[in-house]
Amino acid sequence: MMKKMIKIAICGYYGRGNLGDEAILQAITKQIKKKNTRTDVQVLTNKNLLTNAQKMLGADFFIFGGGSILQNATSDASLFYYLTIIRIANLLCKRKIMLANGIGPIIEHKIPLKILLRAIARSLNCFDFISVRDTQSQKLLQNLLPNRKIHLIPDPALIEFTNINQRLMAFSMSDENNNFFAFCPYARSLESNKIHPDTLAKSFTVLSEQYKVRPKIVVFNEKEDLQIARVLKNRLKNAEIVVPHTAYEAARAFHHAKFVISSRYHASLLAISLGIPMLSVSADPKIIALANDFCSFPALSPSIFRNSELLSLKTLEMITHHSENKDIIAQKIALSTRECEISIDKILK
Numbered sequence: 186m187m188k189k190m191i192k193i194a195i196c197g198y199y200g201r202g203n204l205g206d207e208a209i210l211q212a213i214t215k216q217i218k219k220k221n222t223r224t225d226v227q228v229l230t231n232k233n234l235l236t237n238a239q240k241m242l243g244a245d246f247f248i249f250g251g252g253s254i255l256q257n258a259t260s261d262a263s264l265f266y267y268l269t270i271i272r273i274a275n276l277l278c279k280r281k282i283m284l285a286n287g288i289g290p291i292i293e294h295k296i297p298l299k300i301l302l303r304a305i306a307r308s309l310n311c312f313d314f315i316s317v318r319d320t321q322s323q324k325l326l327q328n329l330l331p332n333r334k335i336h337l338i339p340d341p342a343l344i345e346f347t348n349i350n351q352r353l354m355a356f357s358m359s360d361e362n363n364n365f366f367a368f369c370p371y372a373r374s375l376e377s378n379k380i381h382p383d384t385l386a387k388s389f390t391v392l393s394e395q396y397k398v399r400p401k402i403v404v405f406n407e408k409e410d411l412q413i414a415r416v417l418k419n420r421l422k423n424a425e426i427v428v429p430h431t432a433y434e435a436a437r438a439f440h441h442a443k444f445v446i447s448s449r450y451h452a453s454l455l456a457i458s459l460g461i462p463m464l465s466v467s468a469d470p471k472i473i474a475l476a477n478d479f480c481s482f483p484a485l486s487p488s489i490f491r492n493s494e495l496l497s498l499k500t501l502e503m504i505t506h507h508s509e510n511k512d513i514i515a516q517k518i519a520l521s522t523r524e525c526e527i528s529i530d531k532i533l534k
Contacts, residue, residue, distance in 0.1 A: 200230030205451025369452035
């Protein structure tokens with residue numbers, strides 16, 4: 186018996202050039218199609234509320250899909266845009282699912298923090314199922330919605346990254362020399378921590394000389410990070426910039442790296458999924474939790490870039506730790522990937 190056509194509307198930070206969010210979308214879409222090929226998936230990539238409302242109208246499922254999109258780090262406008270989308274979905278869609286989101290940071294700008302949190306709680310309470318990808322977000326929402334169950338689900342991008350790793354392992358790669366290390370910058374983090382490109386260049390030069398590797402700057406968000414990548418490249422010897430547009434291209438850029446230094450969440454997750462020694466340098470609680478959960482090696486503060494000798498020492502410690510724990514890390518990735526697949530399947534029943 187042929188299954189009926191199911192309409193699903195998916196909302197996230199899609200179509201904006203952020204590679205990590207696109208990986209989330211690919212993973213969710215593929216898992217949906219795997220479960221039921223007769224599915225009409227409408228992706229909300231337009232900021233026009235009327236256009237998005239038309240895509241949501243009569244949807245069997247509304248999926249608020251992944252990433253840290255409920256935040257107001259730069260302004261309140263983005264936060265209230267997504268809260269409005271959720272309110273519209275509550276009117277137009279049958280079943281509403283919040284899937285493995287990261288919440289925050291929520292910062293008080295002109296609007297009092299209490300009002301912001303109250304608005305989030307009222308909007309999210311309309312979901313039939315609420316899940317987040319990290320314990321910090323879980324605690325925040327549990328405080329805001331004490332009578333609701335807040336589920337913890339691994340980031341859906343893991344599904345896409347794991348599949349890519351299997352593809353890479355199945356084919357012989359042309360560049361099999363790990364004579365480079367990869368750096369994934371996050372310009373906003375570097376600016377907020379006052380890390381000058383000259384400071385980065387000094388530290389990376391020390392790493393290059395110690396490990397006999399050249400720097401490869403892998404840009405996960407072209408719009409935000411390409412400029413700092415170009416400035417850094419001009420200060421480094423034998424450096425190159427790679428701007429991947431798919432998760433597979435990013436994996437190819439990382440493949441056979443001696444190690445990865447990452448300030449972005451999904452770059453860190455991809456490196457871990459590929460089994461590459463990875464050092465997270467970030468003050469973001471979600472990246473700190475990611476490093477602890479999968480690698481059991483702590484993320485470092487961006488201030489580490491100011492001390493090239495300490496960065497070199499911590500890199501050596503991380504590589505040694507990875508070598509001793511790579512099988513455990515691989516098991517954690519496999520279990521989390523399967524858990525995410527099962528969770529999505531159950532949600533869409």
